[in-house]
Amino acid sequence: MVELAMSIAETASIPIGAHLSVPIKVDDERIFGTFCCFSHKPQPELGERDLDLLRTFSLLLAADIAADVSENRARRAAVENIGSAIRSGDPNLVFQPIRALNDGSILGVECLSRFATEPTRPPNEWFAEAHRVGLGAELELLVARKAISFCAHLPASASLSINISPNTLLQQGPLTQALSGFDPHRLVIEITEHLPVADYQSIIDALAPLRAQGIRIAIDDAGAGYSSMRHILDLRPDIIKFDISLTRNVDRDPIRRALAAALGVFAQRVGTMIIAEGIETQAELDVLREVGFYSGQGYLLGRPKALDEIFG
Numbered sequence: 001m002v003e004l005a006m007s008i009a010e011t012a013s014i015p016i017g018a019h020l021s022v023p024i025k026v027d028d029e030r031i032f033g034t035f036c037c038f039s040h041k042p043q044p045e046l047g048e049r050d051l052d053l054l055r056t057f058s059l060l061l062a063a064d065i066a067a068d069v070s071e072n073r074a075r076r077a078a079v080e081n082i083g084s085a086i087r088s089g090d091p092n093l094v095f096q097p098i099r100a101l102n103d104g105s106i107l108g109v110e111c112l113s114r115f116a117t118e119p120t121r122p123p124n125e126w127f128a129e130a131h132r133v134g135l136g137a138e139l140e141l142l143v144a145r146k147a148i149s150f151c152a153h154l155p156a157s158a159s160l161s162i163n164i165s166p167n168t169l170l171q172q173g174p175l176t177q178a179l180s181g182f183d184p185h186r187l188v189i190e191i192t193e194h195l196p197v198a199d200y201q202s203i204i205d206a207l208a209p210l211r212a213q214g215i216r217i218a219i220d221d222a223g224a225g226y227s228s229m230r231h232i233l234d235l236r237p238d239i240i241k242f243d244i245s246l247t248r249n250v251d252r253d254p255i256r257r258a259l260a261a262a263l264g265v266f267a268q269r270v271g272t273m274i275i276a277e278g279i280e281t282q283a284e285l286d287v288l289r290e291v292g293f294y295s296g297q298g299y300l301l302g303r304p305k306a307l308d309e310i311f312g
């Protein structure tokens with residue numbers, strides 16, 4: 001019999017005949033709460049072994065709670081970090097020229113984000129984190145609005161490509177709004193996909209009104225990552241971006257060369273344009289031209305930079 005327990009009103013009113021209770025300690029120190037068992041009837045046989053069992057349950061519970069607490073903490077930190085990046089003016093935008101492979105003329109530019117906020121990391125990691133915490137669409141729409149305002153004086157012959165993930169495509173109203181104010185026939189949405197697409201039909205539906213306006217669709221990083229062949233079959237892109245990993249050493253690797261040639265024939269058959277990504281050497285460029293590619297991007301043709309550095 002515990003005198004203190006007997007003096008609590010609920011002991012009689014519930015009534016509580018027996019009671020075991022152990023603390024739940026999270027991170028070894030902090031008491032998160034108590035783990036209790038009640039019985040209406042007295043259980044005088046309860047003893048240290050029963051308490052030990054309860055302590056084991058409490059440890060399991062504590063581990064679960066600790067995981068939740070640290071996930072929430074990490075999520076809050078990520079949201080805060082992305083928020084403070086945006087408040088400080090991030091992301092800055094740079095643009096990489098897309099050139100005709102025969103004469104080097106500029107066909108368009110791809111907008112790429114740069115973050116000055118710590119931690120220093122590539123833009124795809126910022127976007128991946130933003131998507132994880134539910135801010136991906138917001139960040140991509142911000143980039144779209146910025147890109148269009150930066151490109152108000154882009155030469156009329158040049159297109160503007162913006163990276164957009166399927167998730168953001170589903171935000172039709174805000175996306176259409178963000179893309180307004182730029183000639184849709186000069187706009188390209190690069191579908192940037194780092195997670196499997198769950199529902200193709202909803203993406204096809206979301207793309208329809210954008211395409212009806214004249215906006216073109218590119219499949220980014222084709223040949224790498226998740227189901228890009230499925231993207232090509234289901235989304236019927238206007239443009240296929242031949243991934244950097246296929247361009248690399250295409251001049252030295254007969255298999256890559258064969259793949260490039262086959263894709264060149266495929267693109268011609270279905271009336272799709274191919275843009276080779278990541279061209280770094282003249283030898284790579286020569287082979288891609290030979291197999292029938294007309295356009296490309298890469299350090300050889302121009303690094304991502306400010307627009308006035310590209311167009312003077």
Ligand code: C2E
Pocket residue numbers: 096111112113114122123124125127140143163164165190192220221244277278279280297298299300304
């Ligand atoms: P991406 O859209 O495929 O962009 C091409 C990436 O390859 C860019 O990296 C570009 O700087 C890099 N690159 C271009 N030419 C060469 C080359 O010759 N050699 C090498 N080694 N790399 C080259 P970046 O800017 O670091 O972007 C990486 C990825 O981050 C992008 O891949 C895209 O998936 C994502 N990303 C960047 N900016 C944005 C954005 O504004 N929105 C979204 N949603 N994603 C973005």
Ligand code: MG
Pocket residue numbers: 110163190192220
């Ligand atoms: Mg891209």
Ligand code: MG
Pocket residue numbers: 220221241277
């Ligand atoms: Mg790409």
